[in-house]
Amino acid sequence: MPGPTHGGTLNDLDTVREAWGAWPIVPPNADRYVIQALHSRRWAISSIVTQDAPELFEQRFAREFAAYLEVPTVVPTDHGSSALVMALTALGLPSGSHVVVPALTWVATATAVFRAGYVPVVCDVDSRTGTMTAEALRAALTPRTRAVIVVHWACTMADMDALLAVAAEAGLPVVEDAAQAHGALWRDRAAGALGDLGCFSLQQAKVLSVGEGGAVVSRHASWRTRLEELRADSRSWRPAGEVRVGDMALAETAGIMGSNFGMNDLAAALACAQLELLDAQHDIRNGNYLRLVEECERIPGVSVPVPPEQQTRLSLYEIPIRFADAAPGEAARLAGRLRETTGLRSYLPRHPLVGSSLLNVGSVPAIADKAAEFDELHRDRNYPAAEAIAASSVVLHHSAFLATDEEMDTLVSALAALAGERRR
Structure with missing residues (x-):
């Protein structure tokens, strides 16, 4: 360790930072890309195609991040939280399904489960790495468990070999929360590309930062249209040969009801510059x-x-x-x-999820039934690790x-x- 890289060099550390511990860092091409996006006047995925700007930075970032992760499908989003909601919704689980999540993670891993219409079931973690274990996952399964969110936490990846084996045995899809693992590799395969769907955050503190942003990725090309519709109010990208100047590049394909979770193009321009570094x-x-x-x-x-x-x-x-x-x-x-x-x-x-003040599920009347079930499920559970x-x-x-x-x-x-x- 570390294993193979995807390229890039730094001749002088001080050329990419202001002081020890300073973050975020402005990458060399950020000004040029952001100004280019600004003057294109195409600031959103719903903008009109112009002769001078036939492709958005959002589309470029999707392509370049897909190449970086070696996957066919990347759909950028406005937030990592939105990415999780999209991934869970894309699974099409029955309302009220149980989704296993680890105790150590940002609160959005659990709140996204509620927002998608499901109930999170929290399991303990490995005492050394802080990530979900196969044993804890197996112990957390209920008759209504329909999916698993595996979180790569802090600086280590979860044991994907063991977790994928348990999930396959139980017939459960796996969503990887890779918000803290951009570029991490498990047996030389990218975090986010090992389960059915992977989710990334590009929030201010992340190693790949645009202030606020995210992405859903998959090793399966078949997910692309469904995910695009979920992030663009039921619209997906037109094939390149059908994109005309003066029109939007989005088609109303409407295979599933979506929301407006699109990444703006100024953020996407910054993402392209950050990825280079x-x-x-x-x-x-x-x-x-x-x-x-x-x-x-x-x-x-x-x-x-x-x-x-x-x-x-x-x-x-x-x-x-x-x-x-x-x-x-x-x-x-x-x-x-x-x-x-x-x-x-x-x-x-x-703080571990159960007992965290941020997971205030009883404060939202629309999920009162699921909040009550969550409280009952976790009433006597402990998370010693x-x-x-x-x-x-x-x-x-x-x-x-x-x-x-x-x-x-x-x-x-x-x-x-x-x-x-x-x-x-």
Whole structure:
């Protein structure tokens, strides 16, 4: 590790960042692409085709991201949350179906299940990586389980071999929430391209950022029209030979009722520029992370997740630094001390889904029946691994690993000092 890259080099780290930990980074071609999109006057997928702008950056990004992931289908969206709703709706499950989700993830993984008309069932995670396990998935299955959302969390991928085997055994489609795993590889296959559908976020903090954006992807070309209709009010792209100047490039194919989830073209232009830089940034981050893994082996009581050997390429989003036997409330103090000594943003992991204030399902009357069922399903369930990770970890953002050797020295020294303080 890291495994094969998709190209891109950085001769000077400081040419792509302002300061250690600064994010997002403006890529070299961003100004040119965004200005080009601005002056094309084609700012949306529903814009009129002009002689000077026959193709949108949205279409270009879909094509280039598909090549990057080695899949035939990419449909850009306005948000990663929308991508999840689209993917779940595309499955066509009966109303009220159960969908298994892991306890450690952003709240949108669960709220998207409700928004699609289903009920999330939360399972515990691996105590080392924070990702769903095959055993936890099997234990969470109910007679009404109809799908699984696998989340690649923080900086490691879930065990896709084992999870896909359980899902196949139970006859369940798999949606990959790859919002934190752009460019990660499992046995040299891209995160998001291993299940039936994959979902990405291009939100401000992500490694591929446009401020707000997302994408649904699939290794199956057959999903494309259905997904396009779901994001464009039941419209899909016309074949290239049928696109005429003066008309919209969308046809009212209306195979399924959709919503307006389209990515605007200024964001798509930025996405194209960001994608050009992504692998070069991965190379720097991943090298620094692997160094930290080795250094933590020499720091008593401090550890970071070690990706499984099947993960042939890393994609860092957040790095949970775990302090063994942390007392209640100690992680908050350690996060503050790490911020003081390094200047880096350091913070606590999110609360596991069940009990999170963000998952306030009872506040929406339209899903009252599903909210009541969710509460009943989870009344006596425990999530010891997820809770232990959340209680004992301090998180660093991936931008901390776009670092020089000297900056990594500072981080390692700070962690060693914190470990020493804890022993005194």
